[in-house]
Amino acid sequence: MTTTFAALGVPDPIVASLAAEGKTDAFPIQEHTLPDSLGGRDVLGRGKTGSGKTLAFSIPMVTRLAAQGATRRAGHPTGLVLAPTRELATQIAAVLAPMAAAMGLRVTTVFGGVKQAGQERALRAGVDIVVACPGRLEDLMKQRIVSLDDVAITVLDEADHMADLGFLPGVTRILNATPQGGQRMLFSATLDNGVDKLVKRFLNRPVTHSLEEANSPVEKMTHHVFEVRSAADKNDLVQALASGSGRRILFMRTKHQAKKLAKKLTAAGIPSVDLHGNLSQNQRDRNLASFSAADGARVLVATDVAARGVHVDDVELVVHVDPPAEHKAFLHRSGRTARAGSDGDVVTVCLPEQRADLRKMLQKAQIKVTPTQVTATSPAVDELVGERAPYREPAPAPAPQQQQRKRSGGGQARSGRGGAQGGRGRSGQGGRSGQGSRSAQGGRNGGSAAGGESTQRVHTSSTPRSSSAAAPAQRRRRSARRPAGAPSAR
Secondary structure (H helix, E strand, O other), rough: OOOOOOHOOOOOHHHHHHHHHHEOOOOOOHHHHHHHHOOOOEEEEEOOOOHHHHHHHHHHHHHHHHHHOOOOOEEEEOOEEEEOHHHHHHHHHHHHHHHHOOOOOOOEEEEOOOOOOOOOOOHHHOOOOOEEOOOHHHHHHOOOOOOOOOOEEEEOOHHHHHOOOOOHHHHHHHHHOOOOOEEEEEEEEEOOOHHHHHHHHHHOOOOOEOOOOOOOOOOOEEEEEEEOOHHHHHHHHHHHHHHHHOOOEEOOOOOHHHHHHHHHHHHHOOOEEEOOOOHHHHHOOOHHHHHHHHHHOOOOEOOHHHOOOOOOOOOOEEEOOOOOOOOOHHHHHHHHOOOOOOOEEEEEEEHHHHHHHHHHHHOOOOOOOOOOOOOOOOHHHHOOOOOOOOOOOOOOOOOOOOOOOOOOOHHHHHHHHHHHHHHHHHHOHHHOOOOOOHHHHHHHHHHOOOOOOOHHHHHOOOOOHHHHHHHHHHHHHHHHOOOOOOOOOO
């Protein structure tokens, strides 16, 4: 039996905001944590990916900050959420924003990879909740653009991933900058790599809610291991798995391979985008927006940067094109499907030399699955992929910018040098020095303005003459061209 948000004491404006998004009933982690977090208790929440942790801390943060009615001050937020990646920070802010707006609060994000000017403007204009990655937040603190003196509620999301990325020293400094008496909530899949020390140091008698084992697989997630005989068979299988009509995420180990596969699938009529560490924030946002759009890309080819914090509705299939090195990454990758109670499938593609390592990793992840030997046309693959999406013509590649040729006339008579050579055929020795014909003079004096070569370039094709020998001949020719009685240029 499910419990509604209204029954848990969530304020009406937030209930209405959630209902507008089709969210009326609480998931288990929300149902268990909200009574304590709404009451102001410190909370330690442990739950697997996709279990609904974001709403579990967003609802009490917005509710309690709005109830405090603190005056908004420039650069002094009252709520702080720390996240390990830009994608996760953006996702959290997207969940917070509608509820915050319903309660008259403002939200902004702070992370690296983008210019900080926009973040500065938002902070100086005054915000209530900041969703931040530790590195950029510390930079802004050192510049005195933001102060954490007024923070009443602090949340650490995906604390174990922050530990994996080496962020805990920065997180510790940030938490030290917040008031000791504030409410703190920490959500993490595991408490290893120093996360337990954060809990002991910064949480005050926290209420612990651990609904499942940290490494347990999601119940509605179905795992498949497809074994192939060769790299060529693997390539064909991956294209078949990508060809379905629903959204799917394909995970690769390297940035280069992710980019390469996305281009290859798109060229094959399967619209795809990539997501990895080499992309700018604008490129990441654009690709995620395309993947989320109804008429956008159906396939996201990603490295592990997308394993945390990227939530897109209705991802029906996750494919481990390259199995990860360890089981935690495997679980977080897999968690991009079967989110928030939905069904989902996960396929791991396995070459013969990967069998032993894959078997050990699945044991650590507590996943029991019988491998199946397949090809791209096997019935098991057809059944999983289902209806194929229609072929979509790739967008034409942009025409390469033509480099402006530094030659006279942009190509007339093959420009400066060619003009001088052409003059050679018409005026004999005049073309030889580049000075005796109007064609040569145009290529020499007008070459730069017309996109031609320099004077020196023209001379390199002719017999060298000293400047002292050329000067009298030039004066004689200029004098011959002046009308009688015309004043001298000198």
